Each structure stands twice: as structure tokens, then as C-alpha cells.
Amino acid sequence: MKILNEPIKVMAIFNLDGKIEPVKFRLEDKVVRIEKIMKIYEENIVGNKRMIFVCLHKGKDIYELKYELDSKTWYLFKK
């Protein structure tokens, strides 16, 4: 796993109960579909709130996406 922290384009479902569910994202002109969200948690380092989604792709690749609440930006944090 490598730390990238790059802003990315994400397609996500914002559910009625307030839950956010990333569906797919773009990485170097390729579309990566998220098969399964393994874990969701929040961090609040120095007051900067981010939601973290640990996602699985093709049953083996793990991607860590972060959604920053202040800037409303998605980041690919680890891959």
C-alpha cells in the first residue's frame, strides 16, 4: 500500500439516511468500480473532519478513499 492523498473524481450515492456510499472513481483515465466497502470510519485530526472508506476492488486490491467534509473533496489516500 502506498500513500498518495490525491484528489480524485468519485461517483457516490448519498443515501436518505445520510450515509455516503462511493460507487466508482477515476484513476489515471481508468474507472475503478468499488465492489465492497470493508470499513467506514471518521477522523478529526486537528479539527479537519474526513470520512474514510476502505474499499475492495476485484477481490484483492484495497483502496482507501477519504471524503473531506470542509472542502467537499474526495481523496485517494492509499492504494
Next chain:
Amino acid sequence: MGQIIMHIDVNSAFLSWTAAYEKQMGIDRDIRTVPSVIGGNEQSRHGIVLAKSTTAKKFKIQTGMSLMEARQLCPNLLVVPPNYRVYVRASKAMREYLMSFTPDVQVFSIDECFLRFTDLKREEAVELAYKIKDTIKEKFGYTVNVGISDNKLLAKQAGDLEKPDKCHTMFPDEIKEKLWVLPVEDLFMVGRRTKPKLNRWGIYTIGELANSDYYLISTQLKSHGRMIYNYAWGRDCSTFKTGEPIKSVGNSSTLKFNVCDHETAHVMLLSLTEMTAWRLREANMNCRVVSVGIKDKDFGYAAKQRKLDFFTDCTRDIYINICILFDELWDGKPIRQLGVHVSDLESSNIKQINIFQDELSKKNEILDKAVDKIRSKFGDESVIRGVFANTELSPLLGGYPDDEYPGMSSIL
């Protein structure tokens, strides 16, 4: 069971916050573990050490030192620029979190808060302090020191005992063992100017100050002497201030070059006034006292203020008075830093009509409001004054408000 006061102090605040933020951003380094400082931009002459890591402290680097001096002490020093947006957010998040324990939170500076509990035993207080310290570390990613006592002064002294990531108590019955053994310069409000005076009278520890001749201290050091004498005994009768409305608005800035003529100085003052008056209007306030501060190239500081006949929030009216004050005050020495402050504030909801106000002033008030609206919609520099066009000068000076988080003051 009396009241319990806790003092929360972030350990090397700007540095810890930057380090935690960098970690969150995935930057692969921890500036806390190497000799590093947070310092301003040397090109624009903001080159002083704002915070230092514990490893940098071993090289005898001190806060407030110039970056050049710091580099001489430690050649491999890592200098990281400050990021005030992160600091303000971190400070707000900490304050909100502390509010969940007690509504009585007094913000003392950007990285320090006092908490008051009225129904807590000592043992419970210590337990709670450890809980606060550990959750801040876990939740926000930086360490704090907690000082516990029954007044603000002793709580602050306790927080300074041993750093980082510690909790200490200093109740009045512990003064002898914990406070009196410390060197006198460790006492709050004893700085580098008072220390040599006290040393001359053979006072080297806080205990010696407490047991010295009160009349000597009182006659020689006046009210400041009486205050530090009482502080040495752990006496502090300050009140606990929570959520007070703002008392003054001001901005100051270290200039990129030394200013030697009236015209340039007036232009600089205008850009500072623009910022200050804008913030004053944002706060929905009017002011009656305006003041100007000048720091010359030798770091000598002078300030002057005047009371107006009327309340105002108009940039032009404030600027005219600032210029008059400046011309009276300035002795012609090259200027390093300028500051504009307004105080004696009153809500602008109700305003006394001023019969001496001229037509131009009335028109300017309306103009100011229009300009504010344009700026909030299209950006800070969408409308600027003509004097700033085609120049290197910034039309709005002073970004980091220097009164929102008061610096060290004698008023606890």
C-alpha cells in the same frame, strides 16, 4: 469542595498542529522528531521562530528568535511555513470539544483555554484531566498539557511544570514544594526585563520573591511588582470570563521594506484600515476610539490613540483620524511595522445621529456597505482603492486577526 480550574495548553502548538495535519495529508515525515521550527517567510521579513520541536529546543532555539540565529545554532534546521487556516480550525475544534465537559471555557490564546468546574473533587479532577488529555491525543492527533488548581494563575503555572503530554496539579497547599523552588523567571508575567531587576536584589526563585520585602517590590516595581508578589503566593483574584463580546478590532503587519516617508506610510495605513473597518462592520459594531501603533527598525514601539466625538464604522472617517494620529506620533525613524486598532465598541443596531457628520461621510458609509457586498461576492480584491492599482502594495493588509486570539497579557 471549591471550584476547580483547568488550564489546557497545546504543546508547541503551531508545530504539533502542522505535524498532525501533514500526517493526515499523507506526507511521509514527522517534524516533531527532527530539529524543526515553524517560521515565517524571510523574504517578506516575517523571519522569526513561531514554534519549535523538542529536538530543536536541545539546540537552545527559542520562540521569537530570528530564523538566522536559529540556523546558526542548528545548521540542519528544518523550517516549515505556518498555515493559519489549519491553526484556527484546530483551535476551534478543541474549544468545541472542551465545551462538551463544561460550558465555562475561557479562551486565553489560540492554543490555551481555561475550564471551570464547580462541583468536582480533586481526585475526580485529576482523573478527568487525564481523560481530556488522552482523548485530545487520540481524536485530534496532538498532545496537550493540563494544569489543575483552584485559580487560573496556579493552573497555568501547573501546566508549565513539565512538558509534553502531562497533567499536573498545583493547589495552594502545594505551592511550597512545586512553585517556590522554580526560578523566578518561570513565574507568569516575570519576563526578561523584570528578571535582572529581581536578580539584583538577590531574588532568584519564586520562593525568594514571595518571602522578600513587600515594600521594596511595591515601591520599585509599582503595580506590576505588587501583582507578581501576589502571584508568587499563588493569589489571583481574576474573574472567569466566558464568551465575552469583542472589545476591540485591529490589524497590524510587518512591512516588506522599511517605510521612510509619509505618503507610503499613509497608503499602508489605508490598507490596514480597510481590513480593520471591514471586520468592524462584519461584527456589526461601531467604534469611538482609534489608535495607531508604529514599530521602528530598532524594534522600538510607540502607540497613540484618540477618542472621536461620534461612533463610526466608516473606513474614511477612521482613516482620516489614523493619519492625524500617525503624523503626530511618528518621529521620522524608518518604520518596520504598522498597526491600526479600534476600540470602545458599540452595537451598530442603534446609532446616535451625529449632527456634525458631513455629506461626504454619509455617502462613504453607504459606499462602504456596497463595497463590502461586492467583496463578499466576488472576492477580497475585486474592488480596490485607486492608490493600490498597478503597485506591489496589498490593498488589504493584515490577514491573521491579532485580537481574535489575544496574545500573552497580564489580565488572566
